[in-house]
Amino acid sequence: MLVLLSSSARRRYNDDIVRALAHPAGTEFRFRYGENYLEQDLAARYERTRAVNLAGLICHWATPEGATSLLAPCRFVTVTRIQKVGSSYVFTLRVAEFVKDLDDAKLRGLMTEGELALLPTAKSDASSRAGRLVFEISDALTPFRAATSEAMTAFENTTKALRQEAKFEDSKPIAFFSVQGLSPATGGPPLEPQGGRFELESGRRYFLDIYSYSPEGENNLSDAMTLSASADDSDLKFSSETVAKLDSRYDLIRFAFSTEQQLFELSAGLRLALGVPKTADEKDLEQRCDIMLDLRFRGSLRLAAARVAMIAIGTATPAVIGAYAAGKGSLGLASVMFIAALFTGVATVFPALKKA
Incomplete structure (x- = not known):
């Protein structure tokens, strides 16, 4: 399981958490991290752009003033692609389930000592071993994936945890x-x-x-x-x-x-x-x-062709009948009328073609 942290250091990172909760399951968005914020083994493994299929968990990492840093689990994802661009890594994330019944204490309790050592603290920085924002843990966290019927309850509980425990957007709630x-x-x-x-x-x-x-x-x-x-x-x-x-x-x-x-x-x-x-x-x-x-x-070529034909027949037939009734009808004239009606049908069914 890949853990991806989004900190409270900047407003845009808070916005990323709102986006992660907003996306419907199965859609994709991206997270970007500087290479120093990745676990070293992970950065070396994905030095080249790769299509992958890694389970992931997005967490909000909060450092409320005067309090210990907190992890707020937010959304499960599947990492489908890791791309290195300059000194940054771009993660393409496909949204999966909401998180249920998992908080800071429970998540830390499921991590090994080595994994806990990678967690950032209020005083750590990216130059030391502690302070990684992307790292792997051994636990798959399967019991904490909310079923479809539990999704909105899990969504609400996650927002409550963000606001009450992590003081997310505390000054101006959104x-x-x-x-x-x-x-x-x-x-x-x-x-x-x-x-x-x-x-x-x-x-x-x-x-x-x-x-x-x-x-x-x-x-x-x-x-x-x-x-x-x-x-x-x-x-x-x-x-x-x-x-x-x-x-x-x-x-x-x-x-x-x-x-x-x-x-x-x-x-x-x-x-x-x-x-x-x-x-x-x-x-x-x-x-x-x-x-x-x-x-x-x-597009639907078959349906479109049928509609064009119906419009052409409906447009040309009265004109052809009128021409023959006036004694001016001929096979050539009828053909011209039907061709003109076909153009009318195409323009009616596909108005976007008139913009080209």
């Missing part, structure tokens, strides 16, 4: 959120990501459900805080509001989106981000803790 699922608007169970992304059908409508939660309750949240959705491709359209206010302790938010029928495959990213007040008057919001969901919409 809401946590977690993607519940992406499902067809016509019904059916949530879709499972394949290879880190969602495989969808173009021309269909989908719902994205997100659960937001504040461990302290709504009284400690700013009424101006929001969760927003956006896309990196103009072909992905939202049929719902794209900004939701997070003014209660918990809420279930739904964004609806779709694309037009696509002839070819379309890859797009759907971005979710918290809007957090930047100033005391709460008029300006800054986006934080954003995650990107990779989507791939399959």
Whole structure:
């Protein structure tokens, strides 16, 4: 089991923890570490970029003022790729289960003396043996993986532990959120990501459900805080509001989106981000803790061809009948009319082609 620590040294590291809890299982994101923060044997083993399949556990490492450093287990992952870039290592992480019934004391109790010696302390730095942020432990921690039915309870308990024990974002609390699922608007169970992304059908409508939660309750949240959705491709359209206010302790938010029928495959990213007040008057919001969901919409050539043919027949037939009724009909004229109608059908079914 690979342990990956995210410290409280900078705000961006706290944001990474929120992201780890927000991502739905099966999707991917990245963590980056300087080479001095990796266990030496681990750094040597992955000197070259490699595709791997390593079980991992993300923990928040907190050093509250005047207190002993704490480990807050947050999310299980699978490390799928380790890439060395300059003096840094980039870990591609595929999200797995939430963590249940595992705290600082229990995790330390499952580690060997050698593994405990690698844990950072408030006084350690990366130049000494202690102070590694990525290292391996021998225990697989299998009993602490939350089942699907336990996921949201485990999510809530993790946020409570972060806030109460690790004093996570203690001065200006922000809401946590977690993607519940992406499902067809016509019904059916949530879709499972394949290879880190969602495989969808173009021309269909989908719902994205997100659960937001504040461990302290709504009284400690700013009424101006929001969760927003956006896309990196103009072909992905939202049929719902794209900004939701997070003014209660918990809420279930739904964004609806779709694309037009696509002839070819379309890859797009759907971005979710918290809007957090930047100033005391709460008029300006800054986006934080954003995650990107990779989507791939399959084109449907067979269905598209059928729709084009129906439009062409419906458009050309009245014109051909009218031409013959006026005594001006001919096979050549009918052919031209059907060809023109085919172009009309293609432009109607695939409006994106008109942009090219």
